[in-house]
Amino acid sequence: MTTRLTRASAQARPPAPVRAVHLGLGAFHRAHQAVYTMADPEWGIAAYTFRNTELPRRLAEQDGLFSLQVRGEGQPEAVIVDAISRAHPGGDTDQWLADLASPDVALLTLTITEAGYRGDQDGSAIGRVLAGLRGRHRAGGAPIALVPCDNLPGNGGVLREALRTAAAGEAPDFRSWLEDQVSYVDTVVDRITPATTEEDVATAAQLTGFEDRAPVVTEPFSEWLLSGDFPLGRPAWEKAGARFVDDLSVYAQRKLRFLNGAHTLLAYAGSALGCATVDEAVQHPVLANLTASWWDVAARHTPLPASELADYRQRLLLRFSSRGVRHNLVQIAADGSQKLPARILPVLRAERAVQRMPEAPVAALAGWLIHLRDGPVSDPRADELVPLARSRDAARRVLSALDTALADDAGLVSAVEDHVEHLRLSAERIS
Incomplete structure (x- = not known):
């Protein structure tokens, strides 16, 4: 018999203060950046997806918790990941703007796929990021680090150029702030993370004893290389194996x-x-x-x-x-x-x-x-x-x-x- 997965049933720590925001709440983020962030209990993630409402609803019902199944050649192992403090669908626009305006939030990570860096209209990922940054500028202009985690060469530079293009018609003081107070971090990410199946849901219950409606399956290998500045600090990702290098x-x-x-x-x-x-x-x-x-x-x-x-x-x-x-x-x-x-x-x-x-x-x-x-x-x-x-x-x-x-x-x-x-x-x- 399984028990519904919550922080109380799993005897997990309370949600950490939200100091990071993530856009692109899919399996890869939960197998990668969320796992690295879990190594630092002082950092919580507010995670957003603009693709569906079902996943954030399931995660919200589970207090942000989910199980990560690591499958190699032997028996799979499972761990409960608790780095996501809040999960939101795309309709939570006011909360998205409030989170990015908050000076407590120091960074925004993104997994929006290669295609996500092309659009700049209001409903696109780049449009939503620009709206959030515009609100942050108006709220006092605290600096922030943007950390794209998609498979693009020089992804930090790609994001910078996408935002420059999208902001071409914005006020000069906002465009200057984008250049001076927003840091664009280059990354290389690697962890094979297939789509979750109903069989994976059943296996998660067997491994953990919890009814988890948002499990993730991945491989043992994981890599995260980063190069860039974090003006308001960052989680201690290196505790989970991340490496910071000068040239990626x-x-x-x-x-x-x-x-x-x-x-x-x-x-x-x-x-x-x-x-x-x-x-x-x-x-x-x-x-x-x-x-x-x-x-x-x-x-x-x-x-x-x-x-x-x-x-x-x-x-x-x-x-x-x-x-x-x-x-x-x-x-x-x-x-x-x-x-x-x-x-x-x-x-x-x-x-x-x-x-x-x-x-x-x-x-x-x-x-x-x-x-x-x-x-x-x-x-x-x-x-x-x-x-x-x-x-x-x-x-x-x-x-x-x-x-x-x-x-x-x-x-x-x-x-x-x-x-x-x-x-x-x-x-x-x-x-």
Whole structure:
């Protein structure tokens, strides 16, 4: 028999004072930043999501608590995470503005996906952040650190530019405050966190003895690298293993290309070959060879020692192969138009500049084309891209929408077309 999860039933500490706000209350935040923040009992998080109301309602009923299942090769383990002091849906606009205006709040972390940094209208994530910062400026202008935790190279700089663009029509004193009193922290984040299933809910109850309607499943590995200033302080994230470094660029390249790039390759080429999860795909002989080939190519353009990259590759292979965390390819395949430019295209461009035609990134683009054509597609540019993928001359037209220079590369267009056919024939042989 299980007991409803609350702070009283779990004998957890009272909610910590809210000193951090988070935007993007999903599984990754709860498996990553919330766990790191839990290491400092003086910091509580007010977490917001503008995508749904059900998750914050469930968390509110559980006093912000949830269970984190860590699954490796052995038996799963579970811990109750208590860093979220309050959980709010997007409709709590007044509370959102009040939290960001409060001088007690020292930082805002974000997990809004790569696509979230593009919009600047009022209802977008950037629009909501700008509204919160505008209110903070009017309330006295206490400094604040913004900590984006999405897979974008130089994500702090990306956020700064997105807010600059959104604030172009604002008053000069507010724009100056954004430059002088708002700190933009660069980060590299890493922890594989698949979508939660009903089976995970049942397992959470077995492991903890509590009825938890918002459990999270993740892997043992976790990484958080940060570079930037925190003018009003920060949680002691280093107690949970976070590292603060002067230059993140090479680590961001390593992670985006080796982990995220391989995930993207497997999501598109793997789906085209009938695979459903990362662990299944990485065991497929064709996809295993493509993954190794991708890592070989990426290593040529990642300025880290060969031994360090070899070790990182080996650890990734073990993580990908683990059946403890089954990461669905359809989840990774979302938002390809935002992910491919950061994860795959820089390496492909570098290879084409020296007249090489590497198979792995070509396979990723071919798989993406098949994904757009056959769906289902979750992408902010789906209405534009899906018709192109189903038209004549699809490869050139889709590549042109991604980058006109790619469409001008006749050799690349031909290679993608050939690989679409290659994947189709391979899938037929398998079936």
